[in-house]
Amino acid sequence: MSRQNTQSMKPATAAKKLDVYLPATPPAFQESSVTRAELAALQADPPQWLTDLRKHGPHPKNLVASKLGVSISGLARGGVEDALTTEQIDAIIAENPEWLATERASYQVVLREERRVKSLHQDRARRD
Structure with a gap:
């Protein structure tokens, strides 16, 4: 058995x-x-x-970062150290502080680069 x-x-x-x-x-x-x-x-x-x-919420950092459109490191640079509620996240979005705009722009650059590198690797894999 x-x-x-x-x-x-x-x-x-x-x-x-x-x-x-x-x-x-x-x-x-x-x-x-x-x-x-x-x-x-x-x-x-x-x-x-x-x-x-x-x-x-409160939501874990990965979800807070995702809802704000930044990285977890960007949260830390923006001074967000704790879990946030949906209401707090919405308030940050409405306020749109300078750090948020900067981190969003930076995060988009990183995401574009990651997509470019992934595409490059896929192209190489297809050729091999």
Whole structure:
């Protein structure tokens, strides 16, 4: 008789996969490991706390950076060190501080260069 091995992950890993800020999750989530089946269930039918976190935040830095159109490093250079709520992100966008405009422009240059290099590598791979 074989026993099914249920893989589990730390709460931080599960929070990252769910795109939520771990300290904002309920204590029960923070204090226990999450199996792959539980993670799949959370993704398929999110409880109210997960829906609220995704909608209102606070959001982890990667999502804050994405919503602002900058890199995570750009957030740090702009003085944003903590997770932000959707309302705080919207306020920054409405204010459009100089650092945000600068970081957005810089980030677009980096993205264009990454696309150019990727295209170059694809072209070389096709020729080889």
